[in-house]
Amino acid sequence: MKVKLFAAFRDGRFKEKEWGYFDGITVGSILEALNINKKEAGVLLVNSRHAETNYRLGKGDTLSLFPVIGGG
Amino acid sequence: MPDKIYRINMTDLKVTNEEVPEQWKGLGGRGLTSTIVAQEVKPTCHPLGKYNKLIIAPGLLTGTAAVNSGRLSAGAKSPLTGTIKESNAGGTAAQFFARLGIKALIIEGLPQKDTFYSLHVDKSGVTIQEDTEFAGKGNYEVMQMVQKKYGEKIGILSIGPAGEMRMAAANISVKDPDGTIRSLGRGGLGAVMGSKKIKFITIDDTDGPGVQIADPEKFKTASRTFAKGVIAHPVSGESLKLYGTDVLVNILNEAGGLPTENFRYGQFPGHEKISGETVYETILSRKGNPSHICHRGCVIRCSQVYNDKNGNYVTSGFEYETIWGFGANCNIDDLDIIAEADHVMDDVGVDSIETGVAMGVAMEAGIIPFGDGAGVLRLLKEIGTGTPLGRILGSGAEGVGKTYGITRVPVVKGQGLSAYDPRSIKGMGITYATSTMGSDHTAGYCVPVNILNVGGFVDPLKKEGQVELSRRLQIGTALLDSTGLCLFVAFSVLDNLDLFQAMMDMINAKYGLSMTIDNGRALGRKILRTEHEFNLAAGFTNKDDRLPEFFEEPVPPHNAVWDFTDEEIDSFWNF
Numbered sequence: 001m002k003v004k005l006f007a008a009f010r011d012g013r014f015k016e017k018e019w020g021y022f023d024g025i026t027v028g029s030i031l032e033a034l035n036i037n038k039k040e041a042g043v044l045l046v047n048s049r050h051a052e053t054n055y056r057l058g059k060g061d062t063l064s065l066f067p068v069i070g071g072g
Numbered sequence: 073m074p075d076k077i078y079r080i081n082m083t084d085l086k087v088t089n090e091e092v093p094e095q096w097k098g099l100g101g102r103g104l105t106s107t108i109v110a111q112e113v114k115p116t117c118h119p120l121g122k123y124n125k126l127i128i129a130p131g132l133l134t135g136t137a138a139v140n141s142g143r144l145s146a147g148a149k150s151p152l153t154g155t156i157k158e159s160n161a162g163g164t165a166a167q168f169f170a171r172l173g174i175k176a177l178i179i180e181g182l183p184q185k186d187t188f189y190s191l192h193v194d195k196s197g198v199t200i201q202e203d204t205e206f207a208g209k210g211n212y213e214v215m216q217m218v219q220k221k222y223g224e225k226i227g228i229l230s231i232g233p234a235g236e237m238r239m240a241a242a243n244i245s246v247k248d249p250d251g252t253i254r255s256l257g258r259g260g261l262g263a264v265m266g267s268k269k270i271k272f273i274t275i276d277d278t279d280g281p282g283v284q285i286a287d288p289e290k291f292k293t294a295s296r297t298f299a300k301g302v303i304a305h306p307v308s309g310e311s312l313k314l315y316g317t318d319v320l321v322n323i324l325n326e327a328g329g330l331p332t333e334n335f336r337y338g339q340f341p342g343h344e345k346i347s348g349e350t351v352y353e354t355i356l357s358r359k360g361n362p363s364h365i366c367h368r369g370c371v372i373r374c375s376q377v378y379n380d381k382n383g384n385y386v387t388s389g390f391e392y393e394t395i396w397g398f399g400a401n402c403n404i405d406d407l408d409i410i411a412e413a414d415h416v417m418d419d420v421g422v423d424s425i426e427t428g429v430a431m432g433v434a435m436e437a438g439i440i441p442f443g444d445g446a447g448v449l450r451l452l453k454e455i456g457t458g459t460p461l462g463r464i465l466g467s468g469a470e471g472v473g474k475t476y477g478i479t480r481v482p483v484v485k486g487q488g489l490s491a492y493d494p495r496s497i498k499g500m501g502i503t504y505a506t507s508t509m510g511s512d513h514t515a516g517y518c519v520p521v522n523i524l525n526v527g528g529f530v531d532p533l534k535k536e537g538q539v540e541l542s543r544r545l546q547i548g549t550a551l552l553d554s555t556g557l558c559l560f561v562a563f564s565v566l567d568n569l570d571l572f573q574a575m576m577d578m579i580n581a582k583y584g585l586s587m588t589i590d591n592g593r594a595l596g597r598k599i600l601r602t603e604h605e606f607n608l609a610a611g612f613t614n615k616d617d618r619l620p621e622f623f624e625e626p627v628p629p630h631n632a633v634w635d636f637t638d639e640e641i642d643s644f645w646n647f
């Protein structure tokens with residue numbers, strides 16, 4: 001399983017990391033482990049699809065986490 | 073003193089000054105330029121001929137203390153699309169016009185003599201001079217030389233060689249507070265200015281009558297609420313200031329909607345190298361400025377100053393769209409080449425979105441291979457020198473595609489799509505298809521709701537809700553583009569009714585009106601309808617509201633296709 005971080009989430013953390021999988025692991029539990037408040041998390045993508053914090057991840061999944069960002 | 077309209081007739085080189093007619097009084101920016109074009113320009117006219125008019129107007133709130141309110145609109149019939157066109161930009165000119173009490177310039181007719189002119193606007197009015205000194209020169213040199221003559225504070229609008237040669241992708245440059253360049257980019261308005269033989273316009277607001285506010289106390293309260301709301305939002309208060317608009321590269325890539333290699337793929341392997349995060353680090357390490365403003369009063373600061381390896385200025389206003397157009401779209405992962413391309417385009421005076429899309433089509437045609445950065449810079453310079461190939465590129469993506477017999481040409485109504493694949497971000501597809509401007513992402517920007525989870529969420533890969541979303545945003549944007557406010561206030565305003573009301577209250581306090589949010593939306597609808605009717609009268613039909621057929625091909629990683637029926641698209645206009 002892979003976790004990718006973007007924009008200010010990278011500060012003091014990492015860009016990309018292999019993440020130890022365990023049965024029942026959710027997006028929310030990874031946020032917690034990373035000390036990221038649910039409110040700060042703007043976009044959560046699992047394999048390029050939008051997901052909620054209670055989403056149960058699979059072994060080969062890629063989770064991408066973004067703070068609230070915008071452009072145009 | 074009531075606001076004025078200046079009518080500049082380039083046929084007999086005369087200027088008249090007119091009272092603002094009653095029905096134009098509550099209009100500004102896009103609402104005003106589109107209303108004047110619809111009333112005064114023959115819809116079937118040639119965009120570069122004697123019947124077209126170039127309208128320049130500050131927004132309703134421009135010149136006031138409202139944050140981010142210094143946008144300038146320009147409108148005409150577009151030589152690129154043949155539709156009505158409004159394009160807006162920051163820079164200093166809009167606030168100067170407002171402080172001079174100028175509601176709009178209407179530039180009409182065509183000079184009989186083959187020469188160039190300049191216009192000078194100040195408190196005593198508008199004067200026309202024959203001025204050939206700067207003909208053929210790039211925008212940067214024009215800006216510098218004009219400032220030498222009139223002082224650093226002078227407001228400037230100018231066209232580069234592309235505008236002089238009346239290329240359909242030519243833009244109008246606007247000087248920003250640091251003497252660098254913002255652009256009235258889309259739709260070839262630089263060619264309209266070039267057809268009227270105006271190389272540049274100077275604006276001096278010294279001793280102008282200033283901006284009148286009907287109810288200053290009410291204005292203060294509303295503008296404070298508004299400013300607080302804009303700053304409090306994480307996008308307008310934080311993200312844009314650090315990473316600029318280019319923060320979108322990585323998220324669009326992760327979501328599979330970053331058009332790559334002329335819309336062949338939805339993800340770009342070199343995304344990290346051209347991302348907002350990398351731009352930010354690069355700017356800091358080269359002592360540039362990540363948080364620059366395009367006009368006084370901007371609190372969002374999405375612009376930046378990007379320097380080269382030696383710390384010398386290359387470009388500012390280095391936008392996501394440009395970085396996408398020459399980056400992912402052309403398979404180039406070198407920011408320095410893209411920044412240099414941006415500089416050349418500002419100087420030559422072409423729209424960086426249209427030119428990026430045209431370059432992708434040129435690569436499709438094999439003129440240069442995908443990924444050839446040096447080739448891109450060489451071709452951009454050819455636009456400035458006006459070689460036959462340069463002129464083809466300067467005519468936009470559709471022109472390149474036709475010339476080389478290419479079917480993969482991402483345009484709607486002759487204007488290039490931008491940095492969001494319509495198959496995997498379907499709301500944007502509806503906006504591209506239906507916008508009165510030809511394909512234009514800003515006209516109804518669905519990305520916050522489709523991708524960013526800002527202002528709600530509508531699944532980007534499903535058709536449900538996209539037509540309604542695009543319609544709601546196109547109506548809101550038509551209103552916003554009339555206020556003079558930067559579109560980036562929309563992140564906080566369009567989904568926050570208190571801020572929306574504060575925006576209406578600022579307009580009310582300035583003009584002594586009492587418009588509600590519903591009145592504001594009604595104005596947005598009216599502007600869209602006015603533009604749509606102009607397009608119908610120009611010969612467009614619902615059959616023009618369609619994406620090119622190659623979007624039937626699936627785009628990875630989602631293998632999404634463009635699957636809206638004609639009826640579904642046409643239902644956009646049911647309002």
Ligand code: SF4
Nearest residue numbers: 366370372374375558
């Ligand atoms: S946010 Fe960007 S585009 Fe908008 S006014 Fe500020 S610098 Fe200009």
